[in-house]
Amino acid sequence: MQTLGALPFFKLGPWTPIPGADWLEFHSFGMFVAIGLLVCLAMAARRGERKLGLNGERVQNYGLWLIFIGWVFAHILNVLFYEPGSILENPLVLLKVWGSISSYGGLIGGIIGYWIWKRYNPDEDHEMWLDHSVWTLTFAWFFGRLGCASVHDHLGVRAPSWWPLGYENIPYGSGETHIPWEMLGIEIYFDKVDPETGAFISHSFSPEGLVRHDLGLYEAMWWGLIVLTVLWLNRKPRRKGLYIAIVPLMYAPCRFLLDFLRAWPIPESGQTYDVPAHTQFFLDLMGAQAEPFIANNQALFADTRYWGLTPAQYLSVVLFVFGLYYLWRIRDREPMEWKQYKRD
Numbered sequence: 001m002q003t004l005g006a007l008p009f010f011k012l013g014p015w016t017p018i019p020g021a022d023w024l025e026f027h028s029f030g031m032f033v034a035i036g037l038l039v040c041l042a043m044a045a046r047r048g049e050r051k052l053g054l055n056g057e058r059v060q061n062y063g064l065w066l067i068f069i070g071w072v073f074a075h076i077l078n079v080l081f082y083e084p085g086s087i088l089e090n091p092l093v094l095l096k097v098w099g100s101i102s103s104y105g106g107l108i109g110g111i112i113g114y115w116i117w118k119r120y121n122p123d124e125d126h127e128m129w130l131d132h133s134v135w136t137l138t139f140a141w142f143f144g145r146l147g148c149a150s151v152h153d154h155l156g157v158r159a160p161s162w163w164p165l166g167y168e169n170i171p172y173g174s175g176e177t178h179i180p181w182e183m184l185g186i187e188i189y190f191d192k193v194d195p196e197t198g199a200f201i202s203h204s205f206s207p208e209g210l211v212r213h214d215l216g217l218y219e220a221m222w223w224g225l226i227v228l229t230v231l232w233l234n235r236k237p238r239r240k241g242l243y244i245a246i247v248p249l250m251y252a253p254c255r256f257l258l259d260f261l262r263a264w265p266i267p268e269s270g271q272t273y274d275v276p277a278h279t280q281f282f283l284d285l286m287g288a289q290a291e292p293f294i295a296n297n298q299a300l301f302a303d304t305r306y307w308g309l310t311p312a313q314y315l316s317v318v319l320f321v322f323g324l325y326y327l328w329r330i331r332d333r334e335p336m337e338w339k340q341y342k343r344d
Contacts, residue, residue: 029147036143053339073109078102142223148216156213248323279308
């Protein structure tokens, strides 16, 4: 019995405060992202004033700039790396920044925003600002992954029967198929698929009765650990640049491994997957196989691969090497001296 197997497949939202006003719909993913950004900005201002001697309002303005640039590139790079075919169909898809986004695309955008800010603020302690940015980023990323988990938008390949963190179907006919908690905007599904027709019951994004890896949930749990780590480290002064090194070193290996569990696109007609040896090694190690997640005759949650790896896996390797380099670079530094911002 899976640890989470007793839990039904749930869906949070959307919520419509005014009946019939569909344009005023709130979704749980957006809600968690908004909470994460607010927490991130609040924590950035608080730590900046209490420990780094920075003006809180200025820190938040800096953070809003990074968020803006990061969000734009989160969409653009997601389209370029994961949906390149859509550009040929409609090049204007690159301008639809309210569409699909990529976490690593947002990270690259934030780095670009930082370099632009650095260019126009030459007299600042740039490394301290960057270190502080990485520290606060952990809160936003944690809540973002909670949003992913709330809508299950990163369901991956099938998990082995012994896996303790998958979602397992309760046999059809064993209970209520659908219990809506209308006041809370929560829908719970016990029976997920009709065994005779294979059709989904009410909810097209619920699992088809198999145990599948919920990668948004896994990352939310790991980011929770990273947040606890940076909070613990923040109890006393540390070497400047420590968070620039530690956060990539903690996250990159996790992301690299978890992406092997992501669903695959449907192979070309009449073809099978040509899985490179290095990819097959990790798939075997993790008890998984290359396969799509097919529902209603379409592949869901499929990630594009290049030579057997997702774009995020290549970036994870770069990020991990960078973290090692930076940890070596600051190895002999003394801890920073904290100072409090004094208002006039």
